[in-house]
Amino acid sequence: MFLVTEFIAILGANLVFTKALGTSTLFASADSWKNLVRTSFIITLFAVCSSAGAYFTDLYTGGSLENFRLVFYVLETGLVYILFLALSFFVSRKNFDRTKKYIHLSAYNCAVMGTVLTVSGSVPEGSLWGYILSGLETGAGFIIASLTMSVAYRRLNSVRVPQSFREFPAMLIYIGIISMAVYAVS
């Protein structure tokens, strides 16, 4: 029962189905299973690190700096972006060209920045773990959305679908139906 409740909670907090964040990224990487897995993994990492960074931003900005909070979020996500690129370069130079595509795709992604902006102020002060957990939830939500999309991708692109609705229009309607189910469940 606990797992079911947690699963529903993750579905309810799913940024793709409930807030339409990261939908285009999902479509862009939906053409292959490998792309979806890699994109989901990198987005999860970005969401976790950027959320952790947001904790420190929230801790040290406030008052007169309130209006500049977005600038600080952008800077800390930029730092994560550079760190990830450097890390992937030093870990595997052979695969760097392939990996950097996913990093470029995920940095400043709506899902990542949406997580940072959502978590800001919604977690009790002083709770770094709460920020990290929020990033992990985003990643889990994106993985669930990826799985849901990958199951139907071929059918949504089949010749049975009218040509004008093939690919993105069909995918949008499909996500809309899943989103309706999530809305009802949560």
Place this chain on the structure above:
Amino acid sequence: MKESSKKGKIHLSDGIFRDNTVLSSLMVISPVIVCGDTLVNATAVVCIFSLITFVSVVIASFIPKRLPYCLRAILCAVISSLVYVPVRISAQEFYPEIIPRLGIYFPLLALNSVIILQTGAKFSKMKKSGMLVSLLSYIVGFDLVMIVTAFVRELLAYGTIDSRVVNADFLVSGMGTSFGGFIFLGLLCGLYRKIRKSVTHGEDSEGEENVSCD
């Protein structure tokens, strides 16, 4: 995004019809889906998006092209987040009731993919005059989709137009939710492709769309 024109000329209608920001490239779709349920919201989003995107892209077009891609993307994001600050202060004066309703989508408008991705990939490679025309066309393309979506969804979901009650026979309350937004945008996207194909006599074949990462 595709090249705007095969002959290299840039027309104002390119970003509106040929390669619409939302319907063709699926850029900036989350505000359309979530905030595009009333005309009042749509008007605020349109004004904020247009202002932030135009100013940010124009400033960001001066970023040296020789910089690595990631640095250019970071600089674009920093510029747009700085542009966001005065826009946020002004918007709170002009739209005091709507801004809280937009929630996280307001700051996210400053980090949209027209600014972050297309500045480096498209706009910075163009001449300034061409860039301005192209940029305006993509902004107007988004604005039109936002307004049309909000008009239809508000009418169907709440039976109002710009908050004025009209004599609507039936309401589809789901149209006011995010899933209604997904479904409506999917239908609009299909209709757009159908019309575009019939107008261009099938020149724009399927799969030509290039989804950006928003």
